Amino acid sequence: DYSLKVMDHFSNPRNMGSIENSDGVGEVGNAKCGDIMKIYLKVENDRIADVKFQTFGCGAAIASSSMATEMIKGKTLEEAWKLSNKAVAEALDGLPPIKMHCSMLAEEAIHEAINDYLKKK
Amino acid sequence: DYSLKVMDHFSNPRNMGSIENSDGVGEVGNAKCGDIMKIYLKVENDRIADVKFQTFGCGAAIASSSMATEMIKGKTLEEAWKLSNKAVAEALDGLPPIKMHCSMLAEEAIHEAINDYLKKK
Numbered sequence: 001d002y003s004l005k006v007m008d009h010f011s012n013p014r015n016m017g018s019i020e021n022s023d024g025v026g027e028v029g030n031a032k033c034g035d036i037m038k039i040y041l042k043v044e045n046d047r048i049a050d051v052k053f054q055t056f057g058c059g060a061a062i063a064s065s066s067m068a069t070e071m072i073k074g075k076t077l078e079e080a081w082k083l084s085n086k087a088v089a090e091a092l093d094g095l096p097p098i099k100m101h102c103s104m105l106a107e108e109a110i111h112e113a114i115n116d117y118l119k120k121k
Numbered sequence: 122d123y124s125l126k127v128m129d130h131f132s133n134p135r136n137m138g139s140i141e142n143s144d145g146v147g148e149v150g151n152a153k154c155g156d157i158m159k160i161y162l163k164v165e166n167d168r169i170a171d172v173k174f175q176t177f178g179c180g181a182a183i184a185s186s187s188m189a190t191e192m193i194k195g196k197t198l199e200e201a202w203k204l205s206n207k208a209v210a211e212a213l214d215g216l217p218p219i220k221m222h223c224s225m226l227a228e229e230a231i232h233e234a235i236n237d238y239l240k241k242k
């Protein structure tokens with residue numbers, strides 16, 4: 001079953017939504033389940049000033065994106081790039097193995113959003 | 122991509138939540154993705170007086186449960202039993218093939234909840 005932290009971030013997700021005039025956007029799809037994740041970044045002085053996510057994915061995708069966005073807020077782009085879905089799952093006190101692929105969505109969308117920012121710059 | 126009806130029922134789900142002192146509860150899991158669906162029924166004179174759902178599932182599971190609960194509200198138990206996930210998907214103007222299994226959650230949970238009601242009676 002799901003940890004209390006997963007249930008907390010699922011029932012009360014942090015940073016859900018979009019950012020107008022964002023500096024970078026990343027959108028990825030999950031081949032395994034067909035779900036989509038979108039990450040919006042606001043960057044200031046090479047740091048993540050703000051971040052929001054939108055998803056059609058399941059509770060595990062919502063909880064891990066909520067946690068992942070909390071973990072990269074205020075961090076440098078380099079630090080944010082290094083955040084792995086494993087670290088996110090650990091911060092959530094674990095995810096069922098069948099749900100690990102859901103946490104990949106946030107990691108990949110963060111990478112896409114950082115790439116998008118660097119490309120635009 | 123998703124139809125306007127899917128996006129509407131996903132962004133603004135009908136009948137989400139639980140019913141205190143419900144007359145029947147059905148809970149099912151999805152072997153394919155590990156998600157859970159729970160349906161609560163209030164029954165009066167053999168009709169579904171009220172119905173609510175809770176899920177950890179993805180946007181397609183939310184949209185199809187929202188639509189399915191709308192479709193069985195006020196119906197007899199027999200009519201509700203006959204609601205198929207295919208009919209729900211059609212009412213939503215279709216679901217991507219990879220997402221059809223998500224709509225099974227609502228159909229199965231409705232069956233479980235009706236069985237639970239009949240058992241308790």
Ligand code: FES
Binds near residue numbers: 033060061101105179
């Ligand atoms: S099952 Fe698709 S994101 Fe979890």
